Amino acid sequence: MEHIVIIGNGIAGITAARHIRKFSNKKITIISAEADYFFSRTALMYVYMGHMRWRDIEPYEPWFWEKNRLELKKAYVEKIDTDSQTLYFKEDGSLKYDKLIIASGSTTSYYGWEGQDLKGVLGLVSKKDLEDLEKYAPNNKKCPRAVIIGGGLIGVEMAEMLRSRKIEVTMLVREAAFWAGVLPKPEAQMISRHVISHGVDLRHNAQLDKILGDDNGNVRAVITKDGEEIPCCVVGITTGVKPQISFLEYSKIEIDKGILVNKKLETNIANIYAIGDCAQQRKPIGNRPVVEAVWYTGRMMGEAVAQTICGKPFEYKPGNWFNSAKFFDIEYQTYGWVFSESRKKEYETQFHWKCNSDLRCATISYHKNSGEFLGINTFGIRMKQEVFDNWLNEKRSVDYVIENLKQANFDPEFFKSFEKEIQSKFFNQTANV
């Protein structure tokens, strides 16, 4: 029986395992050094906030693995010998594979700041990070203030976590508004205001210079590039993640930022595949970056590689881009491409709408000549993925999309609808041009 070994029990690895099991009887082993069972990484924050227990963020009950004959091994892979198809573990022992899927995920990227190895400097990616945060920021007496470096999706999660325990939070954000490298400016500014409304000391155009420690090697303060010293006990590093591939350095597997793969997710070595956050496409697919560290893309790669492994070679061809997140109380969804000011394409025109409550807004992006609908961001309004997926495939015009916006609404029943407001703003605006 063919032995499939998967390194990593995150969403990519587990999806691959589940689908391989669905289509075949192969022997499957999943290796992880991080946790006994698959958990939802995106839900780490809720454990610290007391919304859920650890076991609640595990999507499958423990019997699931045995029932589906998915063998779990808790070990750290130190070395891969691709010639003899063998993995060597840090804890001693080895394992032979017929096919190997590497789904080792991401790790926090540090940018060589002075003091980044001090105790209390942490990211929010792994189970260990959560345990560290619990250790260094258990309450606001032990940790009156924390500083978060970088304002992205992980940064805002960490701010929400710390605020739930009434810990003062200072956020140093390089841009002039929150996540402005990704979001169009009016949206980024609205999110900035919302973050501040939750008691976060949000500093725009601010960067970290170095981190200061005390005699015990704990964080004492940070110094910004402007020279200001901010005392704190915890420094959250949320400036981004990078593929976790250090264990491959001396193997024959070709790596760059991540593990280089072709469209079939094959590495340069036969029978070895890489999926999820750790994989890097040799050529970008559409507008997507070559390394995508997103829950959904990890899952989609897992689905695709399972087909290939089960004898139906498939290319990873993600459909229309989509993503979602939540900034404190404001939900965010995006379908298609809406670019920030710095990344905006020359053909892209954007229409913005914002609700008076300052809790909802939307940006619709379209081709300035043809009027083709390119994408939408919504904040505080839920939208149907299927509808936008169809509209994007059908290359609908922006007029059509705005006229039919109601069809795409996914807010709960009885919620106030904003389509009319959006429509009148859009059509007034275009009439005036």
Place this chain on the structure above:
Amino acid sequence: MSSVQRNMSLTGEPPKAINTPQKLATLLGMSGMFILVLAAFNINFPNKTVWLLIALSSIFGGIVWFAIAAYSNKNEGIKNDGVWFKSISSRGFLAWLTGLALTGFYIVLYFFPQFLGLTNEGKNTGLISFFDPLSKLLNGGPASQWFVYGTLYTIAILAFGIKFLKKYRHNKYERLRTFSVMFFQLGFAFIIPELMARLNSDSFSLPYYDLKNIWPLNYYNFEQYRVDQFISGGNIGLALLIFGVVSILIITPILTYKYGKRWYCSWVCGCGGLAETAGDPFRHLSDKRLVAWKVERWVVHSVLVFVVLMTTAVVYSYLGDDSSKYWLTKDAFLISVASFLTLVFLGVWIFKRKELKKDARLGAIGYFIIIISLIGFHYFSGKTLFLFEAETLRKTYGFLIGSIFSGVIGTGFYPIFGSRVWCRFGCPMAAILGFQQRLFSKFRITTNGGQCISCGNCSTYCEMGIDVRAYAQKGENIVRSSCVGCGICSAVCPRGVLKLENGPLEKRIDSNEILLGNDVDLMNYVNK
């Protein structure tokens, strides 16, 4: 990993700490309770009306003040910080204490009402008589233990309802639903029946009737003394009796077809009303394991079979044999019950068999055979219907299901098992509505393509113990008998994946092998 801190102190650290106004509010509410306890111990209050007013408004005011202090200074949004850290909501010391106090109250209420001041002869004393002023105001007579219970129950739904309204002030579905349960409790369950009691005289008497309390939840609705009262109550009485029958046979199926069982369970029902308001802080305690779901299916449907048998036996026992006196004789009744059940069984078997899992098929056949053979057995052997005396069945049901299950366990154990134990495992009404919802309804919870991140908020906060995530992460709609449509899964979802809807029957249960987002060819290929 020990993220949960085992700290027994009431004050604690954020997010489990409560602020000063919340502490004062707790004190106010507790002092109201204390007055009631004193009354229960026969302390004589000089001016009962004033003291009763003080006690009840302290309780009500304390809860409302607590809610305002808890939520007013916070942004609109989900308020679950520290739920699993707080002693009261994570099966800690306070939870057990509250659980014991509540179960104790139910045991006294059902089995030892003399401790509340019930006396067989003469006037009631203690806590019951303490409520006389309010009772006289509403129905003109002195209070009973049920009046005391009804008053406290209504106060709980109203005050904790206001708390829930504050907590979910950003969510209109939750707000409307809560206004609805508050309205039905105050109007239909409390004030209208009390006022109706005023109409009673020596020559005219209607049974106490909460119009929204439908058989079989109201398992005693067709007992002899009630039916006699209905019939002797002239046109109004007869109308009420007919309404009781029409409710379950016609109104309920239509509304459930259109809106799912939520129209009743989380918008109208009193048990649901309490669970959604006072029980809300405990919703996450429900058991989500697969094994719990298996137990639930057998237990709740067995209760339904039990109540059908019991009611049939009770009605049968007081009907006559002579069709010239009254058209509905013992035989006519029994035959119509048997034919109705046979029709339902055959209908499901022929049209919906494909949707039933193996254990559901076994259960359907098993229950059907039991009921029909018991009826047949009666004809052939001439023995007592269903082997036991109707009165024995009725008493057993009233004791086991009516008192122990719905009261002592169902509500008393809120802080331990969660708020919907009765609704999930015991309520025969929920079983009927759930059966209709699963097989003949437009209601479903729609999943939004491939947006689920498996975080588990939906499953955790499902009071019915449905593993919502198991469906959502597969891109499947959620169509489950037990779903009461409270809408909290949709509210707590951080990615906007879930929506409660009444939609077309086609594609109601829709499953994709590959979730939306991956390339179109692959989806078509695999899903073919």
